[in-house]
Amino acid sequence: xxxxxxxxxxxxxxxxxxxxxxxxxxxxxxxxxxxxxxxxxxxxxxxxxxxxxxxxxxxxxxxxxxxxxxxxxxxxxxxxxxxxxxxxxxxxxxxxxxxxxxxxxxxxxxxxxxxxxxxxxxxxxxxxxxxxxxxxxxxxxxxxxxxxxxxxxxxxxxxxxxxxxxxxxxxxxxxxxxxxxxxxxxxxxxxxxxxxxxxxxxxxxxxxxxxxxxxxxxxxxxxxxxxxxxxxxxxxxxxxxxxxxxxxxxxxxxxxxxxxxxxxxxxxxxxxxxxxxxxxxxxxxxxxxxxxxxxxxxxxxxxxxxxxxxxxxxxxxxxxxxxxxxxxxxxxxxxxxxxxxxxxxxxxxxxxxxxxxxxxxxxxxxxxxxxxxxxxxxxxxxxxxxxxxxxxxxxxxxxxxxxxxxxxxxxxxxxxxxxxxxxxxxxxxxxxxxxxxxxxxxxxxxxxxxxxxxxxxxxxxxxxxxxxxxxxxxxxxxxxxxxxxxxxxxxxxxxxxxxxxxxx
Amino acid sequence: xxxxxxxxxxxxxxxxxxxxxxxxxxxxxxxxxxxxxxxxxxxxxxxxxxxxxxxxxxxxxxxxxxxxxxxxxxxxxxxxxxxxxxxxxxxxxxxxxxxxxxxxxxxxxxxxxxxxxxxxxxxxxxxxxxxxxxxxxxxxxxxxxxxxxxxxxxxxxxxxxxxxxxxxxxxxxxxxxxxxxxxxxxxxxxxxxxxxxxx
Numbered sequence: 237x238x239x240x241x242x243x244x245x246x247x248x249x250x251x252x253x254x255x256x257x258x259x260x261x262x263x264x265x266x267x268x269x270x271x272x273x274x275x276x277x278x279x280x281x282x283x284x285x286x287x288x289x290x291x292x293x294x295x296x297x298x299x300x301x302x303x304x305x306x307x308x309x310x311x312x313x314x315x316x317x318x319x320x321x322x323x324x325x326x327x328x329x330x331x332x333x334x335x336x337x338x339x340x341x342x343x344x345x346x347x348x349x350x351x352x353x354x355x356x357x358x359x360x361x362x363x364x365x366x367x368x369x370x371x372x373x374x375x376x377x378x379x380x381x382x383x384x385x386x387x388x389x390x391x392x393x394x395x396x397x398x399x400x401x402x403x404x405x406x407x408x409x410x411x412x413x414x415x416x417x418x419x420x421x422x423x424x425x426x427x428x429x430x431x432x433x434x435x436x437x438x439x440x441x442x443x444x445x446x447x448x449x450x451x452x453x454x455x456x457x458x459x460x461x462x463x464x465x466x467x468x469x470x471x472x473x474x475x476x477x478x479x480x481x482x483x484x485x486x487x488x489x490x491x492x493x494x495x496x497x498x499x500x501x502x503x504x505x506x507x508x509x510x511x512x513x514x515x516x517x518x519x520x521x522x523x524x525x526x527x528x529x530x531x532x533x534x535x536x537x538x539x540x541x542x543x544x545x546x547x548x549x550x551x552x553x554x555x556x557x558x559x560x561x562x563x564x565x566x567x568x569x570x571x572x573x574x575x576x577x578x579x580x581x582x583x584x585x586x587x588x589x590x591x592x593x594x595x596x597x598x599x600x601x602x603x604x605x606x607x608x609x610x611x612x613x614x615x616x617x618x619x620x621x622x623x624x625x626x627x628x629x630x631x632x633x634x635x636x637x638x639x640x641x642x643x644x645x646x647x648x649x650x651x652x653x654x655x656x657x658x659x660x661x662x663x664x665x666x667x668x669x670x671x672x673x674x675x676x677x678x679x680x681x682x683x684x685x686x687x688x689x690x691x692x693x694x695x696x697x698x699x700x701x702x703x704x705x706x707x708x709x710x711x712x713x714x715x716x717x718x719x720x721x722x723x724x725x726x727x728x729x730x731x732x733x734x735x736x737x738x739x740x
Numbered sequence: 741x742x743x744x745x746x747x748x749x750x751x752x753x754x755x756x757x758x759x760x761x762x763x764x765x766x767x768x769x770x771x772x773x774x775x776x777x778x779x780x781x782x783x784x785x786x787x788x789x790x791x792x793x794x795x796x797x798x799x800x801x802x803x804x805x806x807x808x809x810x811x812x813x814x815x816x817x818x819x820x821x822x823x824x825x826x827x828x829x830x831x832x833x834x835x836x837x838x839x840x841x842x843x844x845x846x847x848x849x850x851x852x853x854x855x856x857x858x859x860x861x862x863x864x865x866x867x868x869x870x871x872x873x874x875x876x877x878x879x880x881x882x883x884x885x886x887x888x889x890x891x892x893x894x895x896x897x898x899x900x901x902x903x904x905x906x907x908x909x910x911x912x913x914x915x916x917x918x919x920x921x922x923x924x925x926x927x928x929x930x931x932x933x934x935x936x937x938x939x
Contacts, residue, residue: 283899283911284899284910284911284912285896285899285911286890286894286895286896286899287896287897287899288828288890288896289828323936323937324937324938324939326938326939327939347939365935365936368924368925368928369916369920369924370916370919370920371920371924372919372920373919373920373921376920376921376924376927377927379927379928379929380927380929382929383927383928383929383930387929388929388930388931388932389928389929389930389931390931390932390933390936390938391931391936392936393935393936393937400913400916401913401914401916401919402911402912402913403913403914404911530921533919535907535908535909536909536913536914536918536919537914537919537920544936545929546932546933546938547932549938555938562894563890563893563894563895563903563906563908564890564893564894564896566893567886567889567890567893567894568886568890583885584809584810584867584885584888584889585808585809585811585864586811588810588889589810589811589812589905592893592905592906593905593906593907595906596906596907596908597907
C-alpha cells in the first residue's frame with residue numbers, strides 16, 4: 237500500500253484540530269486533516285428535527301461504569317452541534333491540585349498564558365455576549381430567580397451572528413448563524429492549502445525509525461517522515477499516511493482510543509494514556525416554576541438560555557446556568573417524577589402527560605459545571621473502549637452538596653422539584669451516581685512529566701518528538717464552564733509554538 | 741409470570757443502543773437524562789402469527805397502547821404507531837411479540853382476547869402488570885413506552901408539526917417578540933463581570 241505523505245497530519249477536525257490546521261497551513265506547511273465522521277455542508281446539511289435518524293448520523297456516545305461521554309463525529313467536530321456557549325475558564329480552574337497536591341495544569345499554562353489565545357479564538361468565532369433584547373425567557377426567569385435570592389448572574393457569550401432564535405442550535409443551525417468551524421478555521425485552512433478528508437478513521441500509529449534522533453531538528457525540510465498512520469475508510473478500504481508532524485485532535489475519547497490501540501508500536505508512551513479524564517462535574521436539577529414566576533420557554537430562543545452565574549465558583553467550585561430541554565431529551569430521561577408524588581405510573585400515562593404539558597412554559601432546568609477531579613479513565617477492552625469513574629468520597633460529597641444548593645435555588649423560589657430517575661442497563665433505576673457529560677477533557681493530558689501525563693506543556697508526547705496532542709484530550713482539568721473555547725485557545729497556543737519551531 | 745413470547749431470550753435489543761447517541765447533544769440536562777437508557781433483551785417471540793398476519797388487529801392494539809401511555813394523543817395519526825414497524829429501531833422485530841403479550845395479559849387478567857377492548861383503567865393495569873414482571877418483559881414494555889413517547893412528544897416523523905399536545909411547535913422559529921420579555925432589565929440580577937467571562 238502506498239502512503240500519502242504530508243508535512244503535517246492532523247487527526248480530527250474539531251476545536252483542537254482547527255487551529256493547527258489553519259496556522260500551519262498559513263505558515264506554508266503541507267497539512268492534511270483526517271476526519272472519521274462524514275462531510276458536512278454548512279448550513280445545507282443541517283435539519284431542524286428531533287428525529288434520531290438524523291442526529292445519529294453525527295453524534296455518538298460512550299457509556300460505562302458510572303459515566304457517559306457524548307461527542308460528535310463529523311466534519312467540524314462538535315462545532316456543528318454544540319450550544320455555542322464560548323466562555324473563558326476562570327483562574328481558579330487553572331489552580332486546581334490533585335489528591336497528592338500536585339498542580340493539575342503544567343507550569344506556564346494558566347489563564348494569563350491563554351488569554352491572548354482566547355482573544356484570537358473569540359475573534360475567529362465572533363464571540364460576544366448575548367444581546368439582552370434577545371435573551372430567551374428561560375434565561376430571564378433564571379436571572380430573576382437568582383436576583384430574588386441576592387445572587388449574581390451574567391449574560392453568556394456565544395459564537396453566533398444574526399441569531400434568529402429558532403431553538404435548534406444543537407441539531408445544527410440551518411440559517412448559518414452559528415459560527416461553526418466550517419465557516420472560519422476549516423474554510424481558511426483549505427484556502428491556505430490544507431487538504432481535508434472525511435470518512436477516514438485513523439486506526440493505529442507507528443513511528444518510523446527512532447523519532448528521538450530527530451528531536452533537535454527544527455526546520456521542516458531537515459525532518460524525515462517520522463510517523464505513519466494506518467486508516468480505514470468508511471467503505472472498509474485501508475489507507476496509509478506518513479507525516480513529519482502528527483497532531484492528534486480526535487477528542488478525549490478518539491485520541492485515547494487511537495493511542496491505546498497503538499501502544500505496541502509506541503512503547504515509550506506514558507502509561508497515563510486513557511487516564512486523568514475530567515468530566516466537568518455535570519449536575520442537573522429540574523423543577524416546576526413557582527406560581528409567582530413568569531413563564532419560561534423550553535422550545536424557543538437560543539438552545540442555551542443565555543445566563544450563567546459564577547456566584548458559587550469559590551464556595552462550591554461550580555458555575556450554574558439554566559438549560560433547555562427539547563422534547564426528545566425530556567422523554568429520553570423516561571422517568572421524570574414530581575418530587576413527593578407517590579402515585580404510579582408516573583413516567584407514562586396521565587401523570588406524565590400532565591407534566592409534559594407543563595414542560596414548555598413552567599419547567600426550569602439548572603445545570604452546574606464544576607471543578608471535579610480528573611479521575612475518570614478509558615480502557616481498551618478488546619477493540620472496544622469503556623469509560624469508568626470511581627465514585628470517591630470527594631465526588632459523592634461534591635454531588636450531594638451541589639445538588640442541595642441547586643435544589644435550594646429552586647425551592648427558595650417556590651419551585652416544585654422534579655426528580656429525574658435514571659435507569660440502568662436492566663431498566664431499573666441506577667443504584668448509584670451516574671454522571672453524563674459532553675465536556676470530557678483529559679485522557680492524554682499535558683503535564684510536567686510522563687509520570688503525570690502524556691504530553692508536555694507544548695503538547696508534544698513524552699518520548700515521541702513530533703507527535704502532538706492539541707485537542708480536548710490535552711486539557712488536564714475540569715473548567716467549570718463549557719470546554720470548547722478553552723480547547724480552541726490551547727490549540728492556538730500550541731500551534732503558535734509549532735509555527736515558531738518548525739517554520740521560522 | 742413471563743409470557744412465552746418473551747421468555748426465550750435469544751436476541752439482544754439495546755434500548756441504550758437506540759438512544760445513547762441521542763444523549764450527545766451537549767445540552768447539559770438532556771445529556772444527563774438521556775444517559776438513563778435501557779439495554780433491552782427480549783425473546784424472539786413465539787407469538788401467535790395472526791398478530792403479524794393481520795395488520796389491522798396489530799394497529800388497533802398498538803393504538804390502544806399509545807392511548808394508554810399518552811392519554812390525549814391523536815391515536816388516529818399513523819405516525820404514532822409507525823415507530824413500532826420502523827426498522828431503524830430494534831423494537832420493530834418484536835412488534836408481534838408486544839401485541840401478543842398485550843392481548844394474552846388482557847385475556848389472563850380480564851378475560852378479554854384483545855387489549856384494545858379493555859377500558860382505560862384495565863389497559864393501564866395490563867401495562868403495569870407487564871412492567872412489574874421479570875426484567876425481559878419489563879424491558880420490552882419500557883422500550884415500547886419510550887418509542888411511543890418520542891414518536892408523539894418529539895414529533896420524530898413530523899418535524900414541522902411538532903406535538904400539539906405539549907405545545908411543541910416543531911421546526912421553524914418564533915418571532916423574537918415572543919422569545920423574550922420586554923424591558924428585560926427588570927429580570928437582571930447583579931453582575932460580577934463586565935464581559936460574561938469570570939477571571
